[in-house]
Amino acid sequence: MRKRLLAGLALAGAIALATTGCSGSASGSTGSTGSSTAGGGAAHKVITVGFAQTGSESGWRAANTQSMKDAFSEANGFKLIFNAADNKQEAQIAAVRSFINQGVDAIVIAPITVDGWDDVLKEAKAAKIPVILEDRTINVSDPSLYAAWVGDDFKKEGETAGAWAKQNATSPTNMVVLEGTTGSAPALDRATGFTAGSAGAPITTLASQTGNFTRADGKTVMEGFLQKYGNKIQMLFAQNDDMGLGALDAITAAGLTPGKDIKIVTIDATHDGLQALADGKFNYVVECNPLLGPQVSDLVKKVVAGQSVPKSQTATDLSFTQDQAKTALPSRKY
Amino acid sequence: MNAVMKHRLFWPVVVLLALILVNTLSRPSFVSITVQDGRLYGSLIDILRNSAPLMLVALGMTLVIATRGIDLSVGAVMAVSGAVALQIIQDSGDAANPSVLAVAIGAGLLAGLACGLWNGFLIAVLGIQPIIATLVLMLAGRGIALLITRGFITTINSDPYKFMAQGYVVGLPFAFYVSLAAIAIVAVIERRTALGVLTEAVGINPEASRLAGVRARGIIWGAYAASGLLAGFAGLLYSSNIMAADANAAGLYIELDAILAVVLGGTSLAGGTFSLAGTVVGVFTIQTLKSTITFLGVPPAVTPVFMAAVVVLVVLIQSSRFRRWVGRLGGRLSVRSAQPVERTEVAS
Known part of the structure; x- marks a missing residue:
């Protein structure tokens, strides 16, 4: 009985190994930029x-x-x-x-x-x-x-996002911020960068809360912002795409149109983020390559x-x- | 009045109302409910909707805790069920097809049930301690979910699937009806049959109940299976809410929230007597506390401290010994304030 169980486990393990091996090699075919052979000779x-x-x-x-x-x-x-x-x-x-x-x-x-x-x-x-x-x-x-x-360079990313916000905030603008995980380097540096990049712009930050870089938290926190400030919010800075994507549903549920009523700037440029940008729901996305x-x-x-x-x-x-x-x-x- | 105050749900309900009151005082719009596109809209509605996953998980946790156990794996189980369902929908390439959705939802629930059965097997049959047995899946579950989603966040576009967490029926969120249904089903099964009493018997004294002829093994196994199934459904709601299977973030730390909800509701972690109504109040308390943070604008850096402080306060308020102690202290202080005594500070 025990032997059979062990044999079964071993088989399951082997299958798991085999399947992961397959998926690894299958996706390895995407060509990379070989880059110049830098070593000179004898490479x-x-x-x-x-x-x-x-x-x-x-x-x-x-x-x-x-x-x-x-x-x-x-x-x-x-x-x-x-x-x-x-x-x-x-x-x-x-x-x-x-x-x-x-x-x-x-x-x-x-x-x-x-x-x-x-x-x-x-x-x-x-x-x-x-x-x-x-x-x-x-x-x-x-x-x-x-x-x-x-x-x-997280700080530079924040600066780029901030510069866009400054450029687009021609009249006094109320902004809310979805921060990344509290204390993490990207959250800190992007915040510093954004402040530097948007310095002098007539932007008032109504509220800034952490969304832990996740969609679910981004959505819940944005719901709270909308309940609290209603249609006073004109701009959203989400420190990553995922939180911005989560916020989209909350904005729609509040009867507002993301990208129009609330301008959204995010950082990361994942595929989903760019899709939202192309669909006109985001307004500006800075890449984190x-x-x-x-x-x-x-x-x-x-x-x-x-x-x-x-x-x-x-x-x-x-x-x-x-x-x-x-x-x-x-x-x-x- | 005294009878009301002695009711074991009195203090949990007082705490919940106090939280709502604090929010309303800070911003009266907290309790306002308006109609938006034919459905109700407001903070309280958001709380009803967002509490659904925690509600399902906490109901299962109540049963498990009643058997003197604990289920740490619920968050990971949520990640697995969401990953299974969304991966099936994504791979099918036909996200609106009802039969694909039925298969995906069924597979997600089955995955949750299977996880629960596995936990129950380790605990009820092999006799492994619940905290260790469920720790196994808590750690392994996210890995399994990542394996299913191939390390990415699986996203889908499917209006019927979206309806589960984001749809509205007669003005109220569909997810809220799911909570209600789960509460009703668990309450009927536990309270209208002998199962609830047997569960409590197992939790109070497994050995005595076994000698009295209660099949403890089956009851414990069943509790973990129910917890797994409910967590599986919670995982589907979570993924439907963001239309994505996020293996790393789905249900993260929800086991702690669920345990807290059960305890706030007056169920002892030592097992035995349990209160489903208490758990329901506990879940709403936690969800309201989360909106409180946004509403009061508590800075993110101090949020954990704020949460902890409120939880400590709530638990203290519910302790009858603490209330008596405060009452006595209050009496003594009012006597003392009549004749102030000089005190010297002692540096530690």
């Missing part, structure tokens, strides 16, 4: 790279992971060892340690938290393995512990070849109006 040696991803908490992260897998493909001369740490830092540090033990050529980390990296990065340095940070930054005592950082793979793989090649690289690089974040969204949508990958 035929396969570079083994360990990538410690945070986990799979959002659509943004899924797109980021896919971009990395595409860029670090075998066709591009890489062997990628991928690890997703389920948003637990100790698991991520363990993964980095195992990369060191396996003797990879380079390590890429999307750090879960800011602190606590000194020891493991010193071990990597002792093993002469370069470390490249992706997406988020870290605090370390010695900046030479990592070679470079590539990521999005998850497709960092090509930039990171370029950096890894240069670092492994011993070239000097800039310490920090930001991804190019576009921004979209309603018309631009219509043209951009068909070729959108995420």
